[in-house]
Amino acid sequence: MTSTTAAKVRKIPPGPLEYLRRWPLQAWLVLVGIFLYAPLVSLMAFSFNDSKRNIVWQGFTLKYYVKALNNDSLITAFGNSMTIALCSTVISVVIGAMAAIVLWRFRFVGKTAFNAGLAIPIVVPEICMGVGMLVFFAKVLPWPHNLPWPLDLGNIIIAHVSFSFPFVAVVVRARLASFNRELEEAAKDLGASEFRALMDVVVPHIQPSLIAGGLLAFTLSLDDFVITFFTAGPDTITFPVKVYSMVRFSVTPEVNAASTILIVITVLLTFLALKFQGSGALTAGHGADDK
Amino acid sequence: MSAQPIISFQNVSKRFGKTTAVDDVSLTIHEGEFFSLLGPSGCGKTTLLRMLAGFEMPTEGHILIDGKDVSLTPPNQRPVNMVFQSYAVFPHMTVLDNVAYGLKMDGVGASERRDRAEEALGLVQLAGFGARKPDQLSGGQRQRVALARALVKKPRVLLLDEPLSALDAKLRDAMRSELTSLQQKVGITFIMVTHDQDEALAMATRCAVMNRGLLQQVATPSDLYEFPNSRFVADFIGSVNMFEGTLDVDEPDHAIVNTTEAGPVYLDHGVTGATGTTVWAAVRPEKIEMHKRTETPPQNLPPKVDDAPEGYNVIAGVVKHMVYLGSETNYEVEIAGGKLIKVVRPNLTRWDQEDFELGEQVWVSFHACSPAVLLS
DSSP, X not given: OOOHHHHHHOXXXXXXXXXXXXXXXXXXXXXXXXXXXXXXXXXXXXXXXXXXXXXXXXXXXXXXXXXXXXXXXXXXXXXXXXHHHHHHHHHHHHHHXXXXXXXHHOOOTTHHHHHHHHHHHHHSOHHHHHHHHHXXXXXXXXXXXXXXXXXXXXXXXXXXXXXHHHHHHHXXXXXXXXXXXXXXXXXXXXXXXXXXXXXXXXXXXXXXXXHHHHHHHHHHHHTOOHHHHHHOOSSOOOHHHHHHHHHHHOOOHHHHHHXXXXXXXXXXXXXXXXXXXXXXXXXXXXXXXXX | OOSSXXXXXXXXXXXXXXXXXXXXXXXXXXXXXXXXXXXXXXXXHHHHHHXXXXXSOOSEEEEEETTEEOTTOOGGGSSEEEEOTTOOOOTTSOHHHHHHHHHHHTTOOHHHHHHHHHHHHHHTXXXXXXXXXXXXXXXHHHHHHHHHHHHTTOOSEEEEXXXXXXXXXXXXXXXXXXXXXXXXXXXXXXXXXXXXXXXXXXXXXXXXXXXXXXXXXXXXXXXXXXXXXXXHHHHHSSXXXXXXXXXXXXXXXXXXXXXXXXEEEEESSOOOSOTTSEEEEEEOGGGEEEEEOOSSOOTTOSTTOOSSOTTSSEEEXXXXXXXXXXXXXXXXXXXXXXXXXXXXXXXXXXXXXXXXXXXXXXXXXXXXXXXXXEOO
């Protein structure tokens, strides 16, 4: 018979879900962390390296940041990337949300085919999309040169929309699955037209997914290299393409510095979006603690 | 009742593909009624309500509101409002915005909107809750918001889809009486869909019982209970003992149904049916009396029943099950042939009650006026 005091000091073995109390799993966690983040951390660290070759650590400096910010073509490329990302995100969110609502709301001939067709840009290899876009803009819809900014980016924006709006549609569709159809009916019952009901009830419900989908579309567009490389004309260049051309000569800390700026921007945007989405989900969800 | 019904279904049918949800229903509802559509799940009652709200269009027939055919009118142009089963309170709006939404759609000015919404919230005892978000409310409070939101538009008819099904038992009882008193206060016609017969009997002034898309019977709650027109209604409303038999004698002042299980059943009224056909005698458990049985049955049993000739409506049995419920005790008495007869006896006194034990030999009996004879 165990006494009660003995029971108190007894060491309880880790439960089935207490991963962090088992050392092999802790070690695994550390390994995964290194695998995921070591390249990024070293990239950021070497952006402060006071060395032209950027192979051995020579000392701390910020001069490559100054150099990167003074590199006009790099800044232009960065501006182009941001413009393309913003435009394609807005268009993708609108088209993607509309596609999701159509698939959720209606039954129509060819719905299965449409659903499958939406998934194609997600699964088709980027290189194929890129070549396809190249042929498309060469033969079917030749994009004129020497257009004023930002019209010269139009073909790249179209290309980016075509591969990022299905992602938005998938995210929005998932959110719509949890929508209570009675809410829409209630709005109509109270006098709202189809469109008012959509804007007043459905859109607020899918708002977090619009933000999440938009964020996805933005990052997809911002870091796309392959499709942009095939689509862009000789005059337009985006940030990833520019970095690629810089790397072809040598991996200078300037490239690291520019990349670090990009990482910081995307991480900040992600953080903001998640925070926004979190607060939205809180008011729309349960959270009835203060009853 | 006014001359013109407020709602009129004329031979309304609704088919979804091959299934018929509502089958040739004709029904009129008058101003000021608390009308209940009652039936098991899948009987078409919700489809009927949704057609009235405008969410479904009838495949055949017409729906008239105030004499105007609204069969194909979209929901936002009908003078009816609905309280949904899930309440469907808009989660991203405050309580006040929820209630004022319908007025906003009608183009009512902001200040009047606010006043009328506040007034409606007061009506459902939620005054002062206007600034809250729905997730800060309990289920019962959310339902009140849904009620206020529908009532604020002063509809001709308020539709309630299973209004009490999501509430816990205690709140449900409170809401029952609150809904009926609210209906009397605002004077709006209420139409409620429910699968709960207690709810329908307790709240409605008139009920329609539906089964498999067909209207079975439309009557007041007490008529449904005491004068069911079919086995389905008798069985669905309350509990019942059903004896199948043939109609042997059918005279204006009495009738005899020869049942296989309970012997001949004597009725003190005529049945308008053809003799020799199969009919069912239905007796409610509380209308059955139980007496102790000794070795030799006394001559004057059942003592209270002097309107049936001796030998009728008395069956020998054995107590098989007993459930004590405080206010009453439910018994199940097995009679010859193995059929169990349900008997409900109120516990009228605290002691000296005639007690029965499991396995005890008893007589069960009922008055000649108690059985309802059902032809279908």
